[in-house]
Amino acid sequence: MRFILVxxxxxxxxxxxxxxxxxxxxxxxxxxxxALREGQHREVxxxxxxxxxxxxxxxxxxxVGMVGSREGWRMAPYAPCPAGPEEIAGAMIEVEVEGGRxxxxxxxxxxxxxxxxxxxxxxEETLCLGAGISDGLIxxxxxxxxxxxxxxxxxxRFATYFTGEMYALLRHHSMVGRPATEPEDPAGFxxxxxxxERNGGLSGRRVGLLHLIFGARAxxxxxxxxxxxxxxxxxxxxxxxxxxxAFSLFAKPGRVAAIGDEGRIALFSRALARHGVxxxxxxxxxxxxxxxxxILAHHRI
Amino acid sequence: MRFILVxxxxxxxxxxxxxxxxxxxxxxxxxxxxALREGQHREVxxxxxxxxxxxxxxxxxxxVGMVGSREGWRMAPYAPCPAGPEEIAGAMIEVEVEGGRxxxxxxxxxxxxxxxxxxxxxxEETLCLGAGISDGLIxxxxxxxxxxxxxxxxxxRFATYFTGEMYALLRHHSMVGRPATEPEDPAGFxxxxxxxERNGGLSGRRVGLLHLIFGARAxxxxxxxxxxxxxxxxxxxxxxxxxxxAFSLFAKPGRVAAIGDEGRIALFSRALARHGVxxxxxxxxxxxxxxxxxILAHHRI
Numbered sequence: 001m002r003f004i005l006v007x008x009x010x011x012x013x014x015x016x017x018x019x020x021x022x023x024x025x026x027x028x029x030x031x032x033x034x035a036l037r038e039g040q041h042r043e044v045x046x047x048x049x050x051x052x053x054x055x056x057x058x059x060x061x062x063x064v065g066m067v068g069s070r071e072g073w074r075m076a077p078y079a080p081c082p083a084g085p086e087e088i089a090g091a092m093i094e095v096e097v098e099g100g101r102x103x104x105x106x107x108x109x110x111x112x113x114x115x116x117x118x119x120x121x122x123x124e125e126t127l128c129l130g131a132g133i134s135d136g137l138i139x140x141x142x143x144x145x146x147x148x149x150x151x152x153x154x155x156x157r158f159a160t161y162f163t164g165e166m167y168a169l170l171r172h173h174s175m176v177g178r179p180a181t182e183p184e185d186p187a188g189f190x191x192x193x194x195x196x197e198r199n200g201g202l203s204g205r206r207v208g209l210l211h212l213i214f215g216a217r218a219x220x221x222x223x224x225x226x227x228x229x230x231x232x233x234x235x236x237x238x239x240x241x242x243x244x245x246a247f248s249l250f251a252k253p254g255r256v257a258a259i260g261d262e263g264r265i266a267l268f269s270r271a272l273a274r275h276g277v278x279x280x281x282x283x284x285x286x287x288x289x290x291x292x293x294x295i296l297a298h299h300r301i
Numbered sequence: 302m303r304f305i306l307v308x309x310x311x312x313x314x315x316x317x318x319x320x321x322x323x324x325x326x327x328x329x330x331x332x333x334x335x336a337l338r339e340g341q342h343r344e345v346x347x348x349x350x351x352x353x354x355x356x357x358x359x360x361x362x363x364x365v366g367m368v369g370s371r372e373g374w375r376m377a378p379y380a381p382c383p384a385g386p387e388e389i390a391g392a393m394i395e396v397e398v399e400g401g402r403x404x405x406x407x408x409x410x411x412x413x414x415x416x417x418x419x420x421x422x423x424x425e426e427t428l429c430l431g432a433g434i435s436d437g438l439i440x441x442x443x444x445x446x447x448x449x450x451x452x453x454x455x456x457x458r459f460a461t462y463f464t465g466e467m468y469a470l471l472r473h474h475s476m477v478g479r480p481a482t483e484p485e486d487p488a489g490f491x492x493x494x495x496x497x498e499r500n501g502g503l504s505g506r507r508v509g510l511l512h513l514i515f516g517a518r519a520x521x522x523x524x525x526x527x528x529x530x531x532x533x534x535x536x537x538x539x540x541x542x543x544x545x546x547a548f549s550l551f552a553k554p555g556r557v558a559a560i561g562d563e564g565r566i567a568l569f570s571r572a573l574a575r576h577g578v579x580x581x582x583x584x585x586x587x588x589x590x591x592x593x594x595x596i597l598a599h600h601r602i
Contacts, residue, residue: 070522078523110523116495117508120519144515160519161511162477169470176463194417199546201507207418208546209510210462210539214445218421218461221371222379222411238511245500245509 002059004052005292008067009123010034013044017052018289033066041073046098053098061103062292065123068105078110078120084154085129089298106295111157119160121146128155130291131282133257137250141260141268147246159249161242170234176213179220180230188229192236193271200244209241239271247275257282303360305353306593309368310424311335314345318353319590334367342374346398354399362404363593366424369406379411379421385455386430390599407596412458420461422447429456431592432583434558438551442561442569448547460550462543471535477514480521481531489530493537494572501545510542540572558583
């Protein structure tokens with residue numbers, strides 16, 4: 001099957017023509033949804049994809065990611081978890097792309113595991129369905145990393161962490177990161193992981209992340225932590241505490257799949273190795289295309 | 302005994318003439334140490350206190366707070382915990398204020414409760430020694446709140462949290478706080494405390510603070526949390542998790558003493574009431590003067 005796939009996030013527009021599992025054409029730009037005003041989305045889409053529409057008159061057009069948010073082309077209400085390809089296909093919404101032809105926006109998912117607790121995703125649902133994991137845990141490192149539990153090929157539940165944005169806040173906008181210098185010494189990352197163990201819950205050690213964050217500053221101002229280790233230390237501390245939380249929420253597996261930036265996955269693997277957990281890296285484009293194919297297989301045009 | 306007391310922090314200069322436990326004169330300005338360059342401190346001090354020096358030729362001069370930091374008048378090395386008035390008096394360092402007359406900088410304290418763990422304070426040691434608590438817990442809410450354990454009239458150990466600065470980062474510089482609107486609805490604070498219970502460790506609930514912070518955004522974007530509740534919600538979430546950490550580190554008492562801003566202490570009391578802990582508010586100036594008097598009682602001029 002041929003299809004046109006648009007992966008449209010907050011900061012990037014990326015579109016593909018896919019034949020089976022092979023990308024036969026692609027285009028990208030920095031016209032993410034945060035750069036656009038209401039009403040501009042069709043115009044941007046057609047600028048990049050009009051030729052493809054003519055060349056592939058039968059190909060379904062699918063749009064994934066923040067394009068379905070309130071700031072996107074058209075709001076696609078979140079589908080509830082647990083959800084598999086069938087539920088997600090059933091919750092797609094339409095936009096008109098050109099001359100009556102429809103594009104289909106993949107809805108994000110909402111997870112409400114607990115009274116007063118709610119979590120959301122947009123785009124990651126498609127990656128997870130294409131990661132080749134029927135049962136197990138998938139991690140998606142990034143600005144707002146997600147841990148996703150798969151069960152019988154469906155997304156059972158998930159949790160999002162504030163790790164990446166928190167790193168940027170602490171490193172660049174807080175008193176904690178101010179003493180940090182570059183070039184960085186990566187040895188600080190392991191020392192940050194050590195510190196996170198003080199909040200790991202083992203033998204009652206639970207000093208609190210807010211205490212550990214101030215501790216990074218105290219270690220720097222007392223000279224216990226060299227200034228070139230401070231940036232990686234903050235990263236290790238936050239990564240370690242994300243993992244503390246995830247392994248309290250989800251049963252700790254022997255392996256996890258990870259989808260995302262290679263450098264970030266390497267650090268993540270280093271942190272998970274302390275817990276005896278191995279990481280299988282899954283290329284994001286492969287997962288995106290396979291996931292979308294699974295969703296479209298349930299789609300009656 | 303009469304003494305001249307300078308409480309010189311990051312953002313404020315405040316000086317007092319004290320007779321026994323009574324303030325007989327006072328002056329303040331916004332010439333905190335962060336506003337000054339090296340070498341300017343004596344000049345600022347004399348501008349405000351020269352008349353007092355002439356009028357009180359025998360009065361000891363004591364300086365408390367960030368004035369003893371690297372960015373202050375002169376660096377006063379941290380004294381190690383546990384420490385009482387005698388150890389702190391013995392670790393004071395001198396600066397020349399005028400014509401050979403000395404001023405005495407109260408050192409801050411360092412606490413190293415654990416391998417690789419370090420915490421520091423400057424100024425709070427004096428407040429705690431004057432809080433009238435011989436054995437028990439003292440809390441000092443603020444930008445970087447501190448919990449201090451007193452034992453036999455000495456400071457046994459303490460822990461600092463990043464709560465106040467984290468609130469400012471999340472509310473004003475992050476994606477989490479962006480949807481927040483004013484006027485605020487204070488009901489959000491209790492909902493934030495509810496959310497913090499998911500990281501309280503009771504019945505294994507430990508979802509992680511980084512997850513709960515993202516959850517505030519998810520609750521806002523899904524409409525579960527009204528935008529006017531979001532600011533107080535973030536405050537409640539962070540306050541609740543500070544308390545989670547403190548009651549894991551320190552044995553939970555029936556009452557705690559609190560020194561700081563009244564409005565903040567009111568919120569803090571509300572959060573602690575959930576844990577069955579009562580709060581006794583201690584006025585900061587009273588504690589400062591009583592604490593300094595205890596230190597100076599061990600000082601041989």
